[in-house]
Amino acid sequence: MIRPEALATLSRWRESGFAVALGLFGLWLAGRGGWVFGPLGLALAAAGTAFLILALRRARFRQNSIGPGLVELDESQITYFGPTGGGAVSLRELVELRLLARGGRRFWRLKQADGQALLVPVDASGAERLFDAFSALPGMDSHALVAALAPIGGAASGGLPASATDTLGPVIWHRPARRALT
Structure with a gap:
């Protein structure tokens, strides 16, 4: 159903997508307010941001696996x-x-x-x-x-x-x- 090229691109950027989703969920949770959800949401948003930086570096490091060996x-x-x-x-x-x-x-x-x-x-x-x-x-x-x-x-x-x-x-x-x- 999905073309192999599109699947390869989605696979390459899946960690970045997860990090963005985690950050957005953290911001949504922080928007709920309160003494529990506010700090917890901000912590999740910060973790999502840190994970996004690492995921973007990994995605840029990853090459096409067409080489020998x-x-x-x-x-x-x-x-x-x-x-x-x-x-x-x-x-x-x-x-x-x-x-x-x-x-x-x-x-x-x-x-x-x-x-x-x-x-x-x-x-x-x-x-x-x-x-x-x-x-x-x-x-x-x-x-x-x-x-x-x-x-x-x-x-x-x-x-x-x-x-x-x-x-x-x-x-x-x-x-x-x-x-x-x-």
């Missing part, structure tokens, strides 16, 4: 199963996060403390789970994370300019240096 996130370990390779990275061992453009595609470059790096396509199936994993990293700015995925130059090929075939983007996040105990 599958991403799994299990107990702070990111695993990528690709058609020609793959690997796993522990979030505890992660020291650097970058966005890499290679051959007209974009990849997350996850570098471990031992120097190994894992490339994960931003449009792989399950890559939307990475937002929560990356947001949990110490000192991560989720706004900078979403801004890194913004289309560059407005090109149609995943936001990449035509001249950028192999470019290593700026560091989005790096683990703060640990101080030595003396």
Whole structure:
């Protein structure tokens, strides 16, 4: 009954719709007045607003799942199963996060403390789970994370300019240096 494109769009923005509904219900409840409904409604409206900010960032982070491979996130370990390779990275061992453009595609470059790096396509199936994993990293700015995925130059090929075939983007996040105990 519903076209697949419309269903995909509705699915992408469902969290935002829920947050707006929660905020509106909170405002309606606050309008009822009284010592109970007023503060409860304002608290629900504030929670809906906070959830809306997070939901909008998640929706902007989510890409079409048309890329190769599958991403799994299990107990702070990111695993990528690709058609020609793959690997796993522990979030505890992660020291650097970058966005890499290679051959007209974009990849997350996850570098471990031992120097190994894992490339994960931003449009792989399950890559939307990475937002929560990356947001949990110490000192991560989720706004900078979403801004890194913004289309560059407005090109149609995943936001990449035509001249950028192999470019290593700026560091989005790096683990703060640990101080030595003396």
